[in-house]
Structure formats: C-alpha cells, structure tokens
Amino acid sequence: MGAAGSTADHKNQAEGAGDTPQQVRIALDERSYCIHIGAALLPALARQQLPAGTAALIVSNTTVAPLYGAQLAQALALHYPQVHTVTLPDGEEHKTWQSLNLIFDALLTHGCDRKVVLYALGGGVIGDMTGFAAACYMRGVDFVQVPTTLLAQVDSSVGGKTAINHPLGKNMVGAFHQPRLVVCDLSTLDTLPARELAAGLAEVIKYGPIADMELFAWLEQNLDALLARQQRALAHAVRRSCEIKAQVVGADEREAGLRAILNFGHTFGHAIEAGMGYGVWLHGEGVAAGMVMAAELSRRLGLVDAAFVQRLRTLIERAGLPVRAPVLDAADNAGRYLQLMRVDKKAEGGEIRFVLIDGPGRAVVRAAPDALVREVIDTCCAG
Amino acid sequence: MGAAGSTADHKNQAEGAGDTPQQVRIALDERSYCIHIGAALLPALARQQLPAGTAALIVSNTTVAPLYGAQLAQALALHYPQVHTVTLPDGEEHKTWQSLNLIFDALLTHGCDRKVVLYALGGGVIGDMTGFAAACYMRGVDFVQVPTTLLAQVDSSVGGKTAINHPLGKNMVGAFHQPRLVVCDLSTLDTLPARELAAGLAEVIKYGPIADMELFAWLEQNLDALLARQQRALAHAVRRSCEIKAQVVGADEREAGLRAILNFGHTFGHAIEAGMGYGVWLHGEGVAAGMVMAAELSRRLGLVDAAFVQRLRTLIERAGLPVRAPVLDAADNAGRYLQLMRVDKKAEGGEIRFVLIDGPGRAVVRAAPDALVREVIDTCCAG
The missing domain is CATH 1.20.1090.10 (Dehydroquinate synthase-like - alpha domain)
Structure with missing residues (x-):
C-alpha cells in the first residue's frame, strides 16, 4: 500500500474504541500528518501538536461559525499570538472565487505573513476552499482541517485535494495541498442535519x-x-x-x-x-x-x-x-x-x-x- | 549549487555563440526542463521536444498575439490535434483573477482535459498568469513558456513562480509550478519597446x-x-x-x-x-x-x-x-x-x-x- 499506513491499533478499536481519541497517520514523507478522531476534541485542542505560526485564521461559514467558532478561537488563542476569523456564506453554490477571495481579503487586511496557519472549520466546501487558499496564499502556507460534517471527516480530510467550482464545472480550479493536521471532533456531528x-x-x-x-x-x-x-x-x-x-x-x-x-x-x-x-x-x-x-x-x-x-x-x-x-x-x-x-x-x-x-x-x-x-x-x- | 546546473559550453559561448541556439538545462529531478535561447526559434518550434497533449492553448495578450500568435499557432498545429488561443488584456493592472478566469473559461469552453498544454506567449504577466492557470486547472496541467520580453526571458522563465495580484498586494496569490520547456526566441525582442x-x-x-x-x-x-x-x-x-x-x-x-x-x-x-x-x-x-x-x-x-x-x-x-x-x-x-x-x-x-x-x-x-x-x-x- 505504498507510503501510507495507520498507527491505530485494530484490536483496541474492536474492543472499546470511541471512548478515547484515535489517530490515523497519513504517511507522505515530509508532508505526513495525523488525523485525530474522538469526542470533545475542540476544547482540548491546544494540547495537540499544532503547527507553529505568527497567527491563525479560522475559516468557517454562517452555519458552523456560530456553533463552534468561539470554542475553536478560544483554544487557538492559547497557541497563537493572533487569532482571526472569516465567515463565508454557506453552501456548495458559494464554492466560488468570490468566497475564496474573502479569505485572501482577510489574510491581507490582517497583514498575515507566510507563517499564518489557516483552520478550516466546517464541511467539505470550507475544507476545499481553505485548503486552496492555503495552497495559493503567498504560494503556500500551512493549514489544519477541523471537519464538522461526516462527509468531510471521512472523505475530504484525507488526500490533499483542494478546489473551487467554475460555472462550467465542479472542482475545475484547485491544487494538491496537504493539511498539517486533521481534527475530527465527533461531538460536532451532534448538530449535523x-x-x-x-x-x-x-x-x-x-x-x-x-x-x-x-x-x-x-x-x-x-x-x-x-x-x-x-x-x-x-x-x-x-x-x-x-x-x-x-x-x-x-x-x-x-x-x-x-x-x-x-x-x-x-x-x-x-x-x-x-x-x-x-x-x-x-x-x-x-x-x-x-x-x-x-x-x-x-x-x-x-x-x-x-x-x-x-x-x-x-x-x-x-x-x-x-x-x-x-x-x-x-x-x-x-x-x-x-x-x-x-x-x-x-x-x-x-x-x-x-x-x-x-x-x-x-x-x-x-x-x-x-x-x-x-x-x-x-x-x-x-x- | 544543489541540483541545478547548466549544459551550456562556456568556451563555445565566449567565442561565437548567438548564432546557433543554446540550451540551459534546469535540473529539478522529475521537474527538470530546458531553456532554448536563439534567433528565429518560433517558426521551427515543432522540431523541438514539445510536451505531448490532446490540445494546446496559447495564452497571449492584445499586444503580442497580433505579432507572434499566428506564427506560434502554425508551429503548434504540426504537433497537437487542436490549437486554441485566448487573448488577454495587456498590462500589469490586468494580472488579476478576472483575466485568469478568461483562461479557465477558454479551457472549459473548448472542453480541454488534463492533457492540454498551455503556451504562455508574452511577457512576465502572461507567463505568471498562464503558469498559475496551469498549476490550478484540474489541479495541474503542463505549460510551456515562450517569453517575448527580455525581462521574462532572463527572469520569470526560471524558477516556477507563478501568481496573480490582489488589490492589497502584488503576487499574493500563486503557486510554484515548473514549465516543461522555455523557448526564448531573441527575434521577438526586435518589436520590444x-x-x-x-x-x-x-x-x-x-x-x-x-x-x-x-x-x-x-x-x-x-x-x-x-x-x-x-x-x-x-x-x-x-x-x-x-x-x-x-x-x-x-x-x-x-x-x-x-x-x-x-x-x-x-x-x-x-x-x-x-x-x-x-x-x-x-x-x-x-x-x-x-x-x-x-x-x-x-x-x-x-x-x-x-x-x-x-x-x-x-x-x-x-x-x-x-x-x-x-x-x-x-x-x-x-x-x-x-x-x-x-x-x-x-x-x-x-x-x-x-x-x-x-x-x-x-x-x-x-x-x-x-x-x-x-x-x-x-x-x-x-x-
């Protein structure tokens, strides 16, 4: 199976997992990263190995930001000198250049340099757009996925595919850009429709x-x-x-x-x-x-x-x-x-x-x- | 000096170069490519090792396209089943998402797939935008630089830096994406202001x-x-x-x-x-x-x-x-x-x-x- 593997312990899982956080390690040489899976991970986020940076920018949408934005910002404030948030309109129809540009606007307005770390707080659309923004901002900065939908947790948090839609086709404009860390907080699925x-x-x-x-x-x-x-x-x-x-x-x-x-x-x-x-x-x-x-x-x-x-x-x-x-x-x-x-x-x-x-x-x-x-x-x- | 080197022969150059095409090889492992430097290279382009593809899209501007667009299209028609052209407005002030999107529009309107090859015919602005479009279209396709300004020939054709400007900063949105080939036709400098x-x-x-x-x-x-x-x-x-x-x-x-x-x-x-x-x-x-x-x-x-x-x-x-x-x-x-x-x-x-x-x-x-x-x-x- 090539370079990818998993450090999770199958036996342990079969017997009693779901109670303690689990890890899946995505092995991609210098772009390797971990997926943390467990309940109530957000409040304890600062205890994780977060990427270093001069600032964090939380990218979320109008649905998820009110639910978990403050929780994430609070946790990140223990780790980064500055924490900013940009809230995008919610929905696949907003997976556009216009929304992406709101992220660039926020980064530049706050004077963020190459050592900013982007946090994608939301579903696949937020993950794809945040990842693409991170791939392109100053030709590449770090980002962390905090997927709050089951789809994003099982799919878009692995693989490094990022993109926006074009009126003539879905995901036509994008990049391969791996996150530095993925945090799948299962508690966030409680509010999922x-x-x-x-x-x-x-x-x-x-x-x-x-x-x-x-x-x-x-x-x-x-x-x-x-x-x-x-x-x-x-x-x-x-x-x-x-x-x-x-x-x-x-x-x-x-x-x-x-x-x-x-x-x-x-x-x-x-x-x-x-x-x-x-x-x-x-x-x-x-x-x-x-x-x-x-x-x-x-x-x-x-x-x-x-x-x-x-x-x-x-x-x-x-x-x-x-x-x-x-x-x-x-x-x-x-x-x-x-x-x-x-x-x-x-x-x-x-x-x-x-x-x-x-x-x-x-x-x-x-x-x-x-x-x-x-x-x-x-x-x-x-x- | 790492992985980069040059295959050009210094002695030869000092004695009588400028008459025959010269090559600089950019050694970057699997992303290595050649820069061809010489007079009247465009008409003979099909004799070069051009990247394979299902179609070529020439990206140029309103100044350069009328001068060299037909010449390049003619040469490429010998190599690709289809050759399309998109002409962007000329000038640094047009190094924007709006212009970039014209490239994506052209690619999608012509139904271009991942095996399209983009040709940047123009100066640094065209090179940067074409390279960035190639980096992002379907998450990455091949491109060739045909720089027609001295600046682009000596600078932007080496290094793989591509970008567009943002109202709040120059080259703030971009990618690292290496060309497959660079053709510096010195004859195109005759028309340069x-x-x-x-x-x-x-x-x-x-x-x-x-x-x-x-x-x-x-x-x-x-x-x-x-x-x-x-x-x-x-x-x-x-x-x-x-x-x-x-x-x-x-x-x-x-x-x-x-x-x-x-x-x-x-x-x-x-x-x-x-x-x-x-x-x-x-x-x-x-x-x-x-x-x-x-x-x-x-x-x-x-x-x-x-x-x-x-x-x-x-x-x-x-x-x-x-x-x-x-x-x-x-x-x-x-x-x-x-x-x-x-x-x-x-x-x-x-x-x-x-x-x-x-x-x-x-x-x-x-x-x-x-x-x-x-x-x-x-x-x-x-x-």
Missing part, C-alpha cells in the same frame, strides 16, 4: 465495494447505530474510511491511477449535481445514486451479479439516500448525462472513464460503450 | 552584485550592444542570467532561504510599484531604483563602499533606467515606503527582510533599523 449525516454515509458505504467488504458487512450490521450517532460506531466508520483512503492516496498521491477508484459513483454523481444545479442535490446524494448506476453498469458488463447490486442498493436506501437518479432533461436525458460526464475531469480525450466494481471489494477504471451507459441511465432514472 | 528592453536589463544587472561581478564587468563593456539588440550580446545576457538564476533556484526551489537573494532591489521596488499604482512604473524600473536604495542601505551598514554604489548607479543610469525613487507620500514618504514594505511577503512577523550586498558579488538577507531605512529613502527620493 440528518440529511447531511446520510450524505456522509454515502462516502463511507463507497469504501466497501471498492476496497473492503468487511467494512460493508459491518455497515449492514451497524447502520442504525450510525444513524443514531453513537460515537463508538461513528469513530469506527470515520477511522476505517480514513485508513482505506490513506492507503489508496499514499500509493498514488497525485492521482495518476489507483486513486481514481475513490471516485466510485462520482462520475454519474457529478453529472447529477451539475445537471440539477449545484446545491440542489448534496454531493453524497449524487454519489449514492451514482454508485447504484456504476454498480448497474458493472453488472451489465458482467463484472458483478444482480445480487451484489441489490445488496448495495438496499444499504444505500436504508441510509436514507436516493437510489434513483433524477431526470436531467426530459427530451434527451441520457444525452444530457453523457454531455455532463464528458466535461468531468476524469474524461480524457473525450472518453469517459468509469470506476466499476470488478467483483465485490475490488474496483477497476475503464471506459464503457455509450449504448450501455444510456441503458443504465434509462433504467436508473426510471426507478 | 525601448523602455521595456531597459526594464529587462535591470534584472540582468541584478545578477552582478548578488552573484557574478564578471557578468557585471561584461555588462559595463557590452551595454551598448545590448541596447542595440545585437543578438550575440542578448544571447549571452539571457544565458548567463538563466544560468545564475538556475543555480540559485536549484539550491532552493521552494524559496526557503538562498533564493531570496534574487529579490535584490525588489523590496523597495515592490513598494514603488504598489505605491505608484501597478503599471505606472514598470517592474524593472522599480527594481532599478530599488537596487540603488538597497545598495545605499548596504553602504550605510558598512557592507560595501561608496565606489561600489556609484558603479552600480552608473550602469543602471546608462541602461536608461531610473536611479532616483519616487515620492509616494508628500506628508510621510518614508512611512509610506515602510508601510508598503511590511505588507510585502518577504516581511515575516512584521519585520522587513532586505537583500543587501555583502561585498560586490555576494548577497545577504537581513533586517535593518527603521531609522537607517528612513535615511536611505529620504536620500534616494531626494536624488
């Missing part, structure tokens, strides 16, 4: 079909505990997701090949998000329906059987996630999906590359005939 | 005091040939500048320390550019007056003698460049300079770091007492 918790579960479920059917079976058994936000179950789901992602990313930091399997469900999912207008479907919801589509395409290519597709479909549905894809264009629905997927950055030379399941627990990236893809779209949108 | 040729000479002169007094003496002897745009002299000036910069950058790619010496004259220079409003003084003009100020500061700190300052001043003046700094604020001129320099990204923790000459041919980076800096500003603005 149920719909967003479910959207986060979509990315947890994803790791089963592509890499770990043991996790998948565990999810089938523990889904109710996760939906009830039991911290022991959440800790396991977050940790295993981060570990699997770390293994994949560690083997392929710059997304040359293997890493693409993490996009299972995302090619169709991005088309759904873009086609419906960003923000109408949550990212995880698009991925959920997209996974069903990708599984169905895998079945039609003879890679998995119908029972597997049904098993995936059932778990996704139990999580409260959509299994049916939306109609994007009444006149030529499949054509619209294909058009949107061609502009996706996984389409190289106009050919759409799908992440398919090549037997449960194993993913493969390949193209598929347009006719077959159209059939899948017709089937999955019909119900 | 005299004022911009002189501005480029400022950066050539810079390499003398900080690293190579032999080059400085050569410049004293060959300045008239350079001003007359004799290609043999230009080839030598461009090559030596690239070689020296390559040595410095190779030893310090990410600007941790040594690389800062390349900013000789830039701390004062940036203050001049920002204080006058971007575009009023050319970058090289700010650097020219800034070098006199930094040399004067070095003298007052006892690092060099008055004769050295005068020798530098004379060469700068002969090149047609300003040796006197502008008054930025009639009420508190020195205060205004200090304020502008503190926001510069070389100011860490509020302390301004100056590149000073520690004896001819050797640079040092250090702070200086405000009172002394004020004296220098007063002297150099007075004349």
Whole structure:
C-alpha cells in the first residue's frame, strides 16, 4: 500500500474504541500528518501538536461559525499570538472565487505573513476552499482541517485535494495541498442535519465495494447505530474510511491511477449535481445514486451479479439516500448525462472513464460503450 | 549549487555563440526542463521536444498575439490535434483573477482535459498568469513558456513562480509550478519597446552584485550592444542570467532561504510599484531604483563602499533606467515606503527582510533599523 499506513491499533478499536481519541497517520514523507478522531476534541485542542505560526485564521461559514467558532478561537488563542476569523456564506453554490477571495481579503487586511496557519472549520466546501487558499496564499502556507460534517471527516480530510467550482464545472480550479493536521471532533456531528449525516454515509458505504467488504458487512450490521450517532460506531466508520483512503492516496498521491477508484459513483454523481444545479442535490446524494448506476453498469458488463447490486442498493436506501437518479432533461436525458460526464475531469480525450466494481471489494477504471451507459441511465432514472 | 546546473559550453559561448541556439538545462529531478535561447526559434518550434497533449492553448495578450500568435499557432498545429488561443488584456493592472478566469473559461469552453498544454506567449504577466492557470486547472496541467520580453526571458522563465495580484498586494496569490520547456526566441525582442528592453536589463544587472561581478564587468563593456539588440550580446545576457538564476533556484526551489537573494532591489521596488499604482512604473524600473536604495542601505551598514554604489548607479543610469525613487507620500514618504514594505511577503512577523550586498558579488538577507531605512529613502527620493 505504498507510503501510507495507520498507527491505530485494530484490536483496541474492536474492543472499546470511541471512548478515547484515535489517530490515523497519513504517511507522505515530509508532508505526513495525523488525523485525530474522538469526542470533545475542540476544547482540548491546544494540547495537540499544532503547527507553529505568527497567527491563525479560522475559516468557517454562517452555519458552523456560530456553533463552534468561539470554542475553536478560544483554544487557538492559547497557541497563537493572533487569532482571526472569516465567515463565508454557506453552501456548495458559494464554492466560488468570490468566497475564496474573502479569505485572501482577510489574510491581507490582517497583514498575515507566510507563517499564518489557516483552520478550516466546517464541511467539505470550507475544507476545499481553505485548503486552496492555503495552497495559493503567498504560494503556500500551512493549514489544519477541523471537519464538522461526516462527509468531510471521512472523505475530504484525507488526500490533499483542494478546489473551487467554475460555472462550467465542479472542482475545475484547485491544487494538491496537504493539511498539517486533521481534527475530527465527533461531538460536532451532534448538530449535523440528518440529511447531511446520510450524505456522509454515502462516502463511507463507497469504501466497501471498492476496497473492503468487511467494512460493508459491518455497515449492514451497524447502520442504525450510525444513524443514531453513537460515537463508538461513528469513530469506527470515520477511522476505517480514513485508513482505506490513506492507503489508496499514499500509493498514488497525485492521482495518476489507483486513486481514481475513490471516485466510485462520482462520475454519474457529478453529472447529477451539475445537471440539477449545484446545491440542489448534496454531493453524497449524487454519489449514492451514482454508485447504484456504476454498480448497474458493472453488472451489465458482467463484472458483478444482480445480487451484489441489490445488496448495495438496499444499504444505500436504508441510509436514507436516493437510489434513483433524477431526470436531467426530459427530451434527451441520457444525452444530457453523457454531455455532463464528458466535461468531468476524469474524461480524457473525450472518453469517459468509469470506476466499476470488478467483483465485490475490488474496483477497476475503464471506459464503457455509450449504448450501455444510456441503458443504465434509462433504467436508473426510471426507478 | 544543489541540483541545478547548466549544459551550456562556456568556451563555445565566449567565442561565437548567438548564432546557433543554446540550451540551459534546469535540473529539478522529475521537474527538470530546458531553456532554448536563439534567433528565429518560433517558426521551427515543432522540431523541438514539445510536451505531448490532446490540445494546446496559447495564452497571449492584445499586444503580442497580433505579432507572434499566428506564427506560434502554425508551429503548434504540426504537433497537437487542436490549437486554441485566448487573448488577454495587456498590462500589469490586468494580472488579476478576472483575466485568469478568461483562461479557465477558454479551457472549459473548448472542453480541454488534463492533457492540454498551455503556451504562455508574452511577457512576465502572461507567463505568471498562464503558469498559475496551469498549476490550478484540474489541479495541474503542463505549460510551456515562450517569453517575448527580455525581462521574462532572463527572469520569470526560471524558477516556477507563478501568481496573480490582489488589490492589497502584488503576487499574493500563486503557486510554484515548473514549465516543461522555455523557448526564448531573441527575434521577438526586435518589436520590444525601448523602455521595456531597459526594464529587462535591470534584472540582468541584478545578477552582478548578488552573484557574478564578471557578468557585471561584461555588462559595463557590452551595454551598448545590448541596447542595440545585437543578438550575440542578448544571447549571452539571457544565458548567463538563466544560468545564475538556475543555480540559485536549484539550491532552493521552494524559496526557503538562498533564493531570496534574487529579490535584490525588489523590496523597495515592490513598494514603488504598489505605491505608484501597478503599471505606472514598470517592474524593472522599480527594481532599478530599488537596487540603488538597497545598495545605499548596504553602504550605510558598512557592507560595501561608496565606489561600489556609484558603479552600480552608473550602469543602471546608462541602461536608461531610473536611479532616483519616487515620492509616494508628500506628508510621510518614508512611512509610506515602510508601510508598503511590511505588507510585502518577504516581511515575516512584521519585520522587513532586505537583500543587501555583502561585498560586490555576494548577497545577504537581513533586517535593518527603521531609522537607517528612513535615511536611505529620504536620500534616494531626494536624488
């Protein structure tokens, strides 16, 4: 699994974790960092090994800042001479240059130099924008992820992918920039709306079909505990997701090949998000329906059987996630999906590359005939 | 001298170069690339080792595109299935997000994927913006520099620094992203306005005091040939500048320390550019007056003698460049300079770091007492 590994103790976890903080170490040479997972981590943050700096800038949004902004600022004030906060508008539709520029405005207005440390307090949008701002400000400063959504904890806190959207495509402008530290405070999930918790579960479920059917079976058994936000179950789901992602990313930091399997469900999912207008479907919801589509395409290519597709479909549905894809264009629905997927950055030379399941627990990236893809779209949108 | 080196043959150069293309190789492991220097290189471009790609996008401006755009497009059409062009407004004042976004618009409108290659055809502004667009588009694509100003040929084509300006500071938003190839066609300098040729000479002169007094003496002897745009002299000036910069950058790619010496004259220079409003003084003009100020500061700190300052001043003046700094604020001129320099990204923790000459041919980076800096500003603005 290349350079990535985990220092977490599996035995310990199986017996009684969730009560004490756990760590996943992302091993990327000089860009290595730790993910801390546990309850009530924010108030005790100053006890962690925080990156040194002349100032900290907390980047949050109008939803999360009122909930946890003061707590984080208080903890950081013990460590940094200056702590500033910038609050961005909330939502995927604000993952734009305009919002990003508010971060630069704050940094420059406060006279922050290269030794500033940015703290991303929020979900994936805040994490992506803060990471990209950190990648670009004075050509690169440190940043720390404090993800407050399940999606961000299991997905965007590992991998170093940062970006903003462009009117013509999602995540089209960005950079690879690793955080110095990730703090997953499970207590912040208490205030997460149920719909967003479910959207986060979509990315947890994803790791089963592509890499770990043991996790998948565990999810089938523990889904109710996760939906009830039991911290022991959440800790396991977050940790295993981060570990699997770390293994994949560690083997392929710059997304040359293997890493693409993490996009299972995302090619169709991005088309759904873009086609419906960003923000109408949550990212995880698009991925959920997209996974069903990708599984169905895998079945039609003879890679998995119908029972597997049904098993995936059932778990996704139990999580409260959509299994049916939306109609994007009444006149030529499949054509619209294909058009949107061609502009996706996984389409190289106009050919759409799908992440398919090549037997449960194993993913493969390949193209598929347009006719077959159209059939899948017709089937999955019909119900 | 770290990883950087040059494959150019000094003896050969001294005897008869300028007639045949020369190469400087920038050795940066897997990001290594070549700088080709010679006359009439553009028409023969397809004979070079160009990076592979599904499409090329030429990024140029309204001044340069009409002069060389068709020539470059024609040459690239022999190598790429598709060649597109985007023409940006000309000038430092357009080194903004708005212009950068025109590049992203073009890339997405043409459906360009990760295998697109961007070609920067123009001066430093075009190079910086194209490089930054390449760094960010889909989190990183290849780009080639085709610098058409002396400044860009001797300075911005080596080092991988890319950026745009922010209303509150120059080059505040950017990335380190190395080109795959740099083509310095000396013939494109024929159309360069005299004022911009002189501005480029400022950066050539810079390499003398900080690293190579032999080059400085050569410049004293060959300045008239350079001003007359004799290609043999230009080839030598461009090559030596690239070689020296390559040595410095190779030893310090990410600007941790040594690389800062390349900013000789830039701390004062940036203050001049920002204080006058971007575009009023050319970058090289700010650097020219800034070098006199930094040399004067070095003298007052006892690092060099008055004769050295005068020798530098004379060469700068002969090149047609300003040796006197502008008054930025009639009420508190020195205060205004200090304020502008503190926001510069070389100011860490509020302390301004100056590149000073520690004896001819050797640079040092250090702070200086405000009172002394004020004296220098007063002297150099007075004349």
